[in-house]
Amino acid sequence: MKNMKIFDTQAKYGKYTTILLSLILFFLTIFLYFFTAHQRHKENPDDKIVPTASEMLDGLKRVTIQKDRKGELRLWIDTYASGKRFLISLFLLVFAVILGLNMGVFPIIEHFFLRFMTFFDKIPALAVLPILFIIFGLGETSKIALILIGVFPTITLDTYLRARSVPSEQITKGLTLGASDFEIAYKVVLPQIIPGVLDTIRLNFKAMILFLIAGESLAATVGLGYRIFVIRRYIAMDIIIPYVLWMSLLAFTADFLVRLWVKNGYSWTEKQNG
Amino acid sequence: MAIPGQRNKMDKTLLHLEDVYKRYFNQNKKEFTVLNDIDLKVNEGEFVSLIGPSGCGKSTLLRLVLGSEQPSEGIVHFDDKKIIGPDRDRGIVFQKYSLFPHLTILDNIAFGLDVEGFTIPGRIFTPFKYSKRKKEFRKEAQLYLERIGLKNDGDKYPHQLSGGMRQRAAIAQSLIMKPKILLMDEPFGALDDSTRQDMQLFLLEQWKKEQMTVFFVTHDLEEAIFLGSRIIVLSQYYKTDKDSNEGSKIVSDLKISEKTIKPTSFKYSKECADLIKKVRHEGLDPEHKQHIREFDLNHKDSFRTITQDEWNNK
Numbered sequence: 001m002k003n004m005k006i007f008d009t010q011a012k013y014g015k016y017t018t019i020l021l022s023l024i025l026f027f028l029t030i031f032l033y034f035f036t037a038h039q040r041h042k043e044n045p046d047d048k049i050v051p052t053a054s055e056m057l058d059g060l061k062r063v064t065i066q067k068d069r070k071g072e073l074r075l076w077i078d079t080y081a082s083g084k085r086f087l088i089s090l091f092l093l094v095f096a097v098i099l100g101l102n103m104g105v106f107p108i109i110e111h112f113f114l115r116f117m118t119f120f121d122k123i124p125a126l127a128v129l130p131i132l133f134i135i136f137g138l139g140e141t142s143k144i145a146l147i148l149i150g151v152f153p154t155i156t157l158d159t160y161l162r163a164r165s166v167p168s169e170q171i172t173k174g175l176t177l178g179a180s181d182f183e184i185a186y187k188v189v190l191p192q193i194i195p196g197v198l199d200t201i202r203l204n205f206k207a208m209i210l211f212l213i214a215g216e217s218l219a220a221t222v223g224l225g226y227r228i229f230v231i232r233r234y235i236a237m238d239i240i241i242p243y244v245l246w247m248s249l250l251a252f253t254a255d256f257l258v259r260l261w262v263k264n265g266y267s268w269t270e271k272q273n274g
Numbered sequence: 275m276a277i278p279g280q281r282n283k284m285d286k287t288l289l290h291l292e293d294v295y296k297r298y299f300n301q302n303k304k305e306f307t308v309l310n311d312i313d314l315k316v317n318e319g320e321f322v323s324l325i326g327p328s329g330c331g332k333s334t335l336l337r338l339v340l341g342s343e344q345p346s347e348g349i350v351h352f353d354d355k356k357i358i359g360p361d362r363d364r365g366i367v368f369q370k371y372s373l374f375p376h377l378t379i380l381d382n383i384a385f386g387l388d389v390e391g392f393t394i395p396g397r398i399f400t401p402f403k404y405s406k407r408k409k410e411f412r413k414e415a416q417l418y419l420e421r422i423g424l425k426n427d428g429d430k431y432p433h434q435l436s437g438g439m440r441q442r443a444a445i446a447q448s449l450i451m452k453p454k455i456l457l458m459d460e461p462f463g464a465l466d467d468s469t470r471q472d473m474q475l476f477l478l479e480q481w482k483k484e485q486m487t488v489f490f491v492t493h494d495l496e497e498a499i500f501l502g503s504r505i506i507v508l509s510q511y512y513k514t515d516k517d518s519n520e521g522s523k524i525v526s527d528l529k530i531s532e533k534t535i536k537p538t539s540f541k542y543s544k545e546c547a548d549l550i551k552k553v554r555h556e557g558l559d560p561e562h563k564q565h566i567r568e569f570d571l572n573h574k575d576s577f578r579t580i581t582q583d584e585w586n587n588k
Contacts, residue, residue, distance in 0.1 A: 169371040172342050175360035177386035177451055187389065191376045268376055268431040 051238040059238030074227065075246065081222040083250075085140065085212055089147040090201075096155035097197055103156070104163020105171075105185040114160070121153035126214055133219060143215035150211040151204045158200045162193040195266040202258040209251055288455055288487055289316035289339060293579055294348035295521070296334055308334050310521030312348070313578045314506070316455075319533050320575075321481055321488045323502030325495060327558050330508050330522040332491045336459050339489060340366055353454065362386075365448030367461045372444035373432040379443050380428035384415040386451040418446040422476070438469035442476065449480060455487040462497070471538070474501055478535045495558070499549050500541050503533050504573055507557035514566045514584035525557050525569050527576040 005011075013021070033050070040047045051059070062068075063075040103110045103117075128149055129142075136142035166189050174188040216225030228243050262269070296309040308331040316322055326332050337343040338350050341357040341364070350357050352364065360366070373382050381388075391407050419428050422442040424435075432440055441461055448456055462470045478501065481488055492498050498505050507526040513519065530549065540546050556564055566584055571577075 167371040168342070169368045170374060172340065172360050173366060173368070173372060173374075173447075174385075174389075176340075176362065176364060176366050176453070177389065177447070178362040179385075179389040183389045183392070188374060192374070266376070268433060 048235045048237055051241065055238045056242055059236065060242045063239060063242075075243070077222055078224045078227050078243075079246070079250070081220075082212060082216065082224040085143055085147070085216075085223070086208060089144050089151075089208060089212075092144070092148055093152065093155050093201060096152045097159050100156040100159025100197075101163050101185060101190055101193070103160040104166075105189055106181070110160070113156075117153050117156055117160075121157055123149065125150035125211060129215070129218065138219035143212065143220070146215045147208050147211045151207050154204060154207075155197075155201060159193065159197050162196050163189050166192055195262045195269045198258055198262050202255050205251055205254055209247070286318045287315055287575075288318050288353060289314065289489070290349070290351040290354075291315075291338070292349050294338065294345045294350060296331065296338065296343070297346040297521075307521030309338075309345075310519065310523050311579065311581070312508075312524060314524065315575045315577060316487065316489065317575055318454075318487050319485060321478075321501060321503045321533070322490065323498035323505045323530075324489065324491045324508060325493065325498040325505060325553070325557070326508035326522065327511065327560070328493060330510050332493075332508055333459055335508060336457055336489070336491050340364060340457055362451060363454045365451060365453030365456045367441065367444045367448055367456070367458045369460045369463045372461075373440055373447065375432055378429050378431055379424060379435070380412060380415050380419065382432065382443060383418050383447050383450055384411045385447060387411040387414065390451075415446075415450065418450050422446045436469075437465050438473055441465065441473060445477065445480065449484065449486075452484070455489055458488065458490045460492055461490075463493070470497075475538070477501065482535055495550050495553060496541060496546070499530060499546055499553070500536060503531050504528065504575075505530055505549075505553065507553055509557040511557070511560050511563050512566060512569070513563045515586050516583050523566070523569075524571070524576075524578070525564060526553060527571040527573045528553075529573045 034053065037047075037050045037052045040050050041052060060075075064073060066073075068074055099109075099113065103113050125146055129146055132142040132145050132149075136145060170188055170192070171184055174184045179188065212223075213225030216223040217229040220226035224243060224247055228240050231239050291312055291314040294309060294312040294314075295307060297305050297307050299305055312335065324332055324335065334343065338345055339352070339357070341359045341361065344350075366372075373379075374385065377385065388408065388411055391411070397404050416425075416428065419425055422445070424439060424442060427435065427439065432443070435443070444461070445456075462473050465473060474497065477488075480486065488501075490498070490501055492501075505526070505528050506524055508522045509525045510522045512523055512525050528549070552570075555562060556570065566580065569578075
């Protein structure tokens with residue numbers, strides 16, 4: 001017990017201490033919330049701003065197992081609609097990866113796209129939204145287009161930079177072993193950068209969800225983002241809060257799954273010592 | 275002088291460089307010369323060591339032979355054809371990044387075979403044939419694994435191996451494609467001393483077994499002399515009758531031995547010590563500038579072209 005410093009750069013903690021430390025803020029937040037809810041309800045039992053746990057559970061029941069006026073289970077149809085938009089955009093991002101890869105490997109494609117993409121990347125996607133609504137109408141296309149305009153160039157440029165940073169020795173080696181130019185792109189460069197690209201896509205989930213909610217809040221008839229903006233009019237915090245938590249949970253799960261995929265599928269990335 | 279008709283296989287010229295200059299631009303857009311009028315001929319079966327002071331352009335010369343760079347002037351021919359890019363004729367082992375990090379050692383070694391037999395239609399329409407071929411390639415790669423002493427490490431990834439093991443695998447990866455010449459750019463530069471010696475012996479064994487031609491770039495004089503049957507010294511330390519010189523020339527081109535493996539004891543012999551002393555003095559010493567007329571180019575394949583102003587006997 002000779003060292004009792006709190007801020008010790010060399011400190012090492014056991015598993016349980018680490019877990020305990022990281023849980024403190026979660027519990028503190030939850031406690032403060034319910035404490036506030038309790039206090040407000042003591043003053044006004046009809047308070048809608050900070051609903052109690054039972055009120056939120058009640059709200060959650062109303063959107064998950066009780067049909068609404070239209071006979072729909074709201075949370076699920078909202079999740080389905082938003083999830084579909086998200087997954088379609090995610091699928092289309094495959095093309096961003098392919099484009100970025102080819103830009104990184106083939107100078108002709110690089111020169112053709114690089115400046116354009118760099119500029120495209122700087123267009124504020126949300127500012128384009130009105131244009132999208134005018135051109136594509138208020139349907140699914142404009143919402144997916146918004147997500148893509150927001151993240152497509154980022155993913156492309158990131159993939160491009162990753163492809164460029166593959167050591168030229170690797171490409172030379174591949175050529176001396178008889179690989180064609182396309183084999184260099186798809187068998188030497190692509191598999192090496194995939195874990196990094198997956199990480200970038202994962203980090204861009206947040207931006208994708210942001211654009212999704214923005215699109216839905218302005219023009220949609222169903223969707224998680226649409227719902228929370230509609231029920232805002234009724235100050236239905238007992239539904240908004242579960243919705244926000246649900247969205248966070250979905251985002252966290254998606255992120256977690258990709259991290260798991262990278263960790264298990266690409267064990268060779270762990271440590272590359274020279 | 276070789277007489278036509280008498281040339282046997284071992285006398286075939288593989289590599290032919292003539293009047294080769296390589297110039298670059300520096301940050302101020304000023305041109306400077308790295309390689310100054312290089313003439314070089316390498317015959318089949320030779321183990322050529324290329325040595326020179328740091329910054330003399332050894333690696334540049336290697337890249338010209340490899341094809342990843344083009345000369346500013348002059349011809350670089352391989353097997354009587356102009357070199358236009360890296361290809362299957364010339365294998366390469368670099369000091370770093372030689373193996374593909376995303377493939378296991380076995381897959382790394384089989385890589386060349388895999389891409390050679392690969393077509394997209396073949397992959398789609400004849401999947402069984404494809405997987406059968408793939409299995410055969412693995413079998414062949416396994417033989418090479420045994421040869422390099424990594425029999426049980428085939429399913430490991432490069433980052434799990436030591437530096438020496440990685441370089442062995444990188445050599446096997448090139449050898450399996452049976453290149454006409456094996457180029458090596460300081461392949462053992464990052465290895466510790468005893469591993470290095472093992473690797474030298476390993477390389478010489480492979481050289482003998484495959485009757486290979488090797489072009490070996492190193493900055494280690496002892497290594498160059500122990501390995502090579504021929505040593506070429508590239509250096510910027512020389513003088514001519516011209517007022518100023520820029521860029522390296524081949525200042526020595528010596529036969530070290532027949533195309534045989536020298537015993538390890540050669541490293542401690544007087545012959546080796548004398549050679550080291552000679553090369554160090556003539557090529558690597560910035561204080562001592564040999565005149566272009568004094569270059570020792572005694573190897574039988576050596577030749578050179580000289581410009582009038584470099585050699586006017588004044």
